[in-house]
Amino acid sequence: AMEKIRAAGLLRTRGLIGGKWVDAYDGKTIEVQNPATGEVLANVACMGNRETADAITSANTTFYTWSKLTASERSKALRKWHDLLMSHKEELALLMTLEQGKPMKEALGEVNYGASFIEFFAEEAKRVYGDIIPPTLADRRLLVLKQPIGVVGAITPWNFPLAMITRKVGPALACGCTVVVKPSEFTPLTALAAADLALQAGIPAGALNVVMGNAPEIGDELMQSMQVRKITFTGSTAVGKKLMAGSANTVKKVSLELGGNAPCIVFDDADIDVAVKGSLAAKFRNSGQTCVCANRILVQEGIYEKFASAFVKAVQSLQVGNGLEESTSQGPLINEAAVQKGANIMLGGKRHSLGMSFYEPTVVGNVSNDMLLFSEEVFGPVAPLIPFKTEEEAIHLANDTNAGLAAYMFTKNIARSWRVSEALEYGLVGVNEGLISTEVAPFGGVKQSGLGREGSKYGMDDYLEIKYVCMGNL
Ligand code: ADP
16 A cells, blocks of 8 residues: 555655755654554654754745745645645545554545645635724824734644644645644654645745654744744643743744543434434544544433433444455554543443454443543543433533533524523534534634634634734825
């Protein structure tokens, strides 16, 4: 399979600095493994602060030319990058399944989703409007300009190896910013292949740089730099807090997409088929390894037994296996360290017979809010069912967490769907739907799930500064 990637010219193992593919300065490499087999796919450059410093310099130099292009010129380059991502869909998806483990069908879905951000922001590039404000004095004119913030450091995770990059790089480049990307060490190959296609599309050398290896060293270099004006991060809450604290010294803007602890509320009046299908999708996509995965399934007592048995049956039909096999709906977890033990089990609950990093899709019944399973983000294929009695109790349980990213509810009652949507302390709410992410809608969390929004017209704001110009004595 790696031969196919190589033949397509998309196997890149070195970092990208100023348009050149470079080794780590000390020659160090790290292995990238296939989580389904343990096979070593490639050895990639293991970089640190020196390479990052050079990537920042190159991004900073390129900022002065890239930001001066017209929006239409930047838009055309992005559009071309989108087209190249789409015309290499098969190879990119294959590469993603190999290094990340997700089933091919989901990998193909992610290439579409990932590319959609580049297309969307290629279009938005042309719509960065300012304002003219009615003046308070007759001889003045008051203007508002929107300008690119400068060099952006983007740190991304392994669960969506392409989309978490394009969702940041798309709007950044569209606004005229330049970027240093640090992909996850588990999934650098997809990131490097995408960067290769960006170069081919005519995104200029130095506008998009990629370094990977020693995460704390790269992170520190990005945070300490005076030239980097913004850090955008998707990953764990713990690392996000470090980056936020580290950005204080140079007063950088930060955008953070951190952990979730998504409630999925099934009311007595739900359509049970819709609820089972929706919560299954919200829980088990990417083997439960997404920050919007349903982490707590709250089920009203009148429907609890019926829902639980239908849900267990649906989970039983999930097919665990290597993502390259057609029948697989559940790939491995990212690595063996991700395989943990559950408790109080209705189904599954242990390492899958395929061994390695495979875990059985698991359902845990009668969970309560004093259990670790309620308060911690599981990030795996484990679905806890939590019974509740009233709507007030469901809202209280749903909000009883420091996280606030995605929430889901299933009900046929329109008044209730409004009431509960407004009461949920979350950045995204799915009503009778378990898969809600799209490039055209804003994605982001409240509370400790993060800052800022990605995707949609709002996704541009995080990369723009507002400048007020007052023209006086006219
Ligand atoms: P996840 O649980 O999704 O792996 P992490 O927060 O550990 O979340 O990783 C997300 C990204 O953050 C990865 O690219 C990882 O290499 C990077 N990272 C981890 N630790 C640090 C750090 N101290 N500084 C900067 N980046 C880091």
